[in-house]
Amino acid sequence: MTDLATRPDANESSDDETATIDATAQSDDTVETAPPEYEWAPTEPAPKKRHLWLWIGIPVAAVAVGVGVTSLFLIAPGTSIAGVPVGGLTPGAAAEAVQRQLDVTTIVLTGPGGDAEITGDELGATIDAKALADEAFAAHPAWNLTAWNPEATEVVVTLDPETATEALRAAVPSMYTDPTNATIAFDGASATYVVGPAVDGSGIDVASVQTALTDAFASGETTVDLAATMAAVPAEGTTSVAQATAGILNGMLDTAGFYVGEERTVPIDRATFASWLTVTPAERGTFAISADANAIQPMVDGLAGAVNRAPVDSTTIVNSSGRVLSTPTEGVVGRELGATDGIAKSFAEQIGAGNAAYALPVTEVPFTTTSLARMLEVDLSEQRLYVKENGNVVDSWPISSGTGSTPTYTGRYTIGYKTSVQTMNGYDRDAAGNITGTYSTPNVRWPMYFNGGQAFHGVYWHNNFGRTMSHGCVGMPEWRAQWIYNWAPSGTDVYIHN
Structure with a gap:
């Protein structure tokens, strides 16, 4: 060491x-x-120490974890929506793929007008791609191995008829015949609005195109041939709608005018009214009705002369108690037209809403009532009749009253039964009142009874007026009798005195 x-x-x-x-x-x-x-x-x-196994194991584990986490957001492999594979895609990417495939799917139309190609995008074809992708992911997530390789999801392609028709018409215009909308016009001969019926056109059947596009998309085909099938193209302005509108117009012709209450004070000629109107096609096959206020204005300017009127005073005949016996003259309220500014414009707007009865602004002018208290007064001592009104003598003439044996009785009476002609029958009496015979006088004119069998009447068998001559009645010339017959209604007061 x-x-x-x-x-x-x-x-x-x-x-x-x-x-x-x-x-x-x-x-x-x-x-x-x-x-x-x-x-x-x-x-x-x-x-x-160098642990090589650890450096190799960490990436492998990370990849495994990443795959596991990613599978939480992907659609299971083998999944298809219609003919579009979406396995391994997120729902968002799947929705884009489905819509993109639908947009490029092409219909090749064959027909007498030649062949034409048109894509789903041009036809305005739609599906709810997002909902379908979300549904596919919910039912077949990638993390669930048992959900792999499911059967393809079926879909139905939707076409907006208007968008598809416009695209097909642009692609093959020779296969289309335009429809004719219903029309409304005023007929001067009948003075009514008449309808020209709608006529359907023809064009490619959109439903058959939709079916072909759905089938092609479901099978995954990007191009499919289709022999064009023709179908009716209905007119937007239908006959039934035109007839209903004509009914409104003719109803207005029947009632057109300027009204005071329920009275059509100023009627409007049908042709004149129609000349004010314009009937034009509107949205969704309907018709719009409008009126020209400037055309209405001249009639409005002349309304005052037709509407204004003075009141008519009433006259009534009454007796002494005030009871009305008759009304020779009925009272009529007068009226004055108010301001006419804005009437033409307001009427035009009202006509556009379907109402041709215009209520005028008027002020009523009341009438007055004059009561005439009438009386027939007979002065037996003078043998004279006095015709009185409100106490004033309006006329007077000689009469012939009853003789001593058949006198005219004094007192106050009222006119009762009246008749224009009759045969009068009675008894002749002596001075003591004894019956000495009978009489019968035919064609006695204008009798008016006031006291039992005693009456005013005309006399054609003598002209000795001013003296007593009768069996109790008050006689006078026939024309005089007719005059008071018309002048004195039943209930008129009668006063007989000496």
């Missing part, structure tokens, strides 16, 4: 030798070795 430690070239010994010595020295923990008496240099530390 001493010789080795004190060799002149001891500092130049190799690392291996030193390692051997150190290893030897460290390997026997039970042998006590006395320290050397002399040391020419400090002892070098022992080198660390």
Whole structure:
């Protein structure tokens, strides 16, 4: 030991030798070795052991852990959505792959117009790729070995009819015949709105294209031939919608006018009303109705002359108690049109909403009522009739009342039964009141009874008025009797006195 430690070239010994010595020295923990008496240099530390297996094992383990962790986010191998393999992809990458495959899947249309190619992207084909990818991952995750290599997920490709039709029309325009929309027009001969029916067009059946695209996509084919199938292309403006709109228009023609309450005060001619209107196609096959306020304005300017009116005062005939016996003149309320600013514009908007009955702003002017208290007064001493109204004499003429044996009785009465003509029958009496015979007078005109069998009536068998001549009635010329017959309604007061 001493010789080795004190060799002149001891500092130049190799690392291996030193390692051997150190290893030897460290390997026997039970042998006590006395320290050397002399040391020419400090002892070098022992080198660390090289564990090569550890450096090889760590990467392998890391790879294994990485694979295990990654499998938590991947779809199981062998998984397909329709004809698109998505095994080993994340759901996001799978969704992109599915949509990308659908976009490039191509339909080759064959038909009388020639062949044409059109892709799923051009057709606007869609599937819910994200939902399908998420569903595939949920059912077949890569970490679950039992979920590997499942059957392909079936999908249905969706086409938006409008987008697909536009794309197909652009690809093969010769296979399309445009539909004709229904029309509405005013017919001057019948003064009504009439409908021109819609006519369907024709074009490629979108449903057959959708089926072919779904089948091709499901089988993984990127190109598929399809013999074009034709289908009807319905008109957007249908006949039924046009008929319903024409019904609204004709209903407005029937009611068009300016109203005061329920009264159509100013009717509007059907052709004139139609000239104000414009009927145009609108969204989703409907029709829009509009009216020209400027065309309406001239009629609005002339409304005052047609609407304004003075009131008509009422006249009633009453008796002394105030009871109304008749109304020769019915009262009518007057009216005045209010401001007309904005009526044309407001009416145009109302017509556009389907209402052609415009309520005018008017102010009512009330009427007054005049009551006429009428009376027929007979002065027997004068043998004269006085026709009175509200106490004033309006006319007077001679009459013939009853003789001494058949007098006209005094008192206050009212007119009762009236008739335009009748045969009058009665008894002749002497001065003592005894019946001496009978009489029958035909065609007595305008009798008005006021006291039992006593009446006012016309006389055609004598002209001796101003003297007593009758069997108790009050007689007068027929034309006079007719006048009071019309002037005095039933219930009119009668006053007989001397």
